[in-house]
Amino acid sequence: MMNESKQYYKKISPTIWQNWVESHSEIFSRHLEALSRCMEGLKAKFAIDIGCGYGRLIPFLSDKAEELVEVDVSTKSLKNTREITSKFRHKTFFVAGDANSLSFLDGSFQLVVCYEVFIHIENSGMALSEMRRVMADNGVLILSTTIFRNRFSRLLCRIFLPLLGYKRYSGGYKGKNKPFMKWFTKNEFLNLLSSHKFSLRVKTFESATLHPALFSSIIVECRKSGVNRIGSD
Numbered sequence: 359m360m361n362e363s364k365q366y367y368k369k370i371s372p373t374i375w376q377n378w379v380e381s382h383s384e385i386f387s388r389h390l391e392a393l394s395r396c397m398e399g400l401k402a403k404f405a406i407d408i409g410c411g412y413g414r415l416i417p418f419l420s421d422k423a424e425e426l427v428e429v430d431v432s433t434k435s436l437k438n439t440r441e442i443t444s445k446f447r448h449k450t451f452f453v454a455g456d457a458n459s460l461s462f463l464d465g466s467f468q469l470v471v472c473y474e475v476f477i478h479i480e481n482s483g484m485a486l487s488e489m490r491r492v493m494a495d496n497g498v499l500i501l502s503t504t505i506f507r508n509r510f511s512r513l514l515c516r517i518f519l520p521l522l523g524y525k526r527y528s529g530g531y532k533g534k535n536k537p538f539m540k541w542f543t544k545n546e547f548l549n550l551l552s553s554h555k556f557s558l559r560v561k562t563f564e565s566a567t568l569h570p571a572l573f574s575s576i577i578v579e580c581r582k583s584g585v586n587r588i589g590s591d
């Protein structure tokens with residue numbers, strides 16, 4: 359099946375998301391504060407930022423890791439990111455790639471980040487398996503996404519999005535010239551993560567990208583459960 363979300367992101371201008379973030383800078387700085395609290399004291403040898411966009415996390419992540427790999431399906435976006443973040447180039451590598459099939463060896467990264475990307479990934483189970491695979495046994499995955507605030511918001515979307523021209527497919531929604539979007543309720547999202555054998559620490563807060571009456575944002579700190587962490591407490 360052709361992945362329409364990937365096609366959309368490969369085609370669009372890399373600055374669309376950047377302009378959006380810049381016009382919502384106040385709320386995004388609150389998100390970054392929350393992210394920073396999640397990663398307090400963390401020092402990784404290798405980190406990966408999956409769906410890195412224009413690399414807004416690079417200044418922040420380069421403090422947390424000796425070497426950083428920035429991955430995105432959009433080569434346009436990666437090219438732009440390389441230019442605007444050139445001062446971090448000594449420790450940052452840019453790789454065109456898909457969250458559903460990461461071209462890295464098992465257990466390569468102590469820190470895996472997937473920030474505001476998950477709703478655009480059609481096969482979320484496959485992407486989670488890949489994230490878990492490339493993560494070191496003592497590593498951490500930081501995942502942020504937008505979720506339905508409650509069941510009522512899901513019901514409203516079911517009723518109103520089709521009226522606004524969105525079609526339902528792969529369990530998500532797709533509008534004309536808009537990316538694919540798939541939201542979960544908090545419980546569904548946490549159950550999905552747990553089914554991939556992660557133990558979780560969760561923080562929920564106001565949505566930055568969609569109406570806060572209907573949506574929330576969630577940051578989840580995921581660690582592999584059921585692995586024998588030699589040398590860890």
Ligand SMILES: C[S@@+](CC[C@H](N)C(=O)[O-])C[C@H]1O[C@@H](n2cnc3c(N)ncnc32)[C@H](O)[C@@H]1O
Pocket residue numbers: 363364367368375408409410411412413414415429430431432435455456457458472473474475478479
């Ligand atoms: C909303 S932007 C978020 C960018 C960045 N993480 C940030 O927070 O600024 C979503 C990004 O995910 C990328 N993306 C979408 N689907 C992807 C996939 N299957 N694999 C890797 N990247 C993907 C898009 O190209 C886009 O740059």
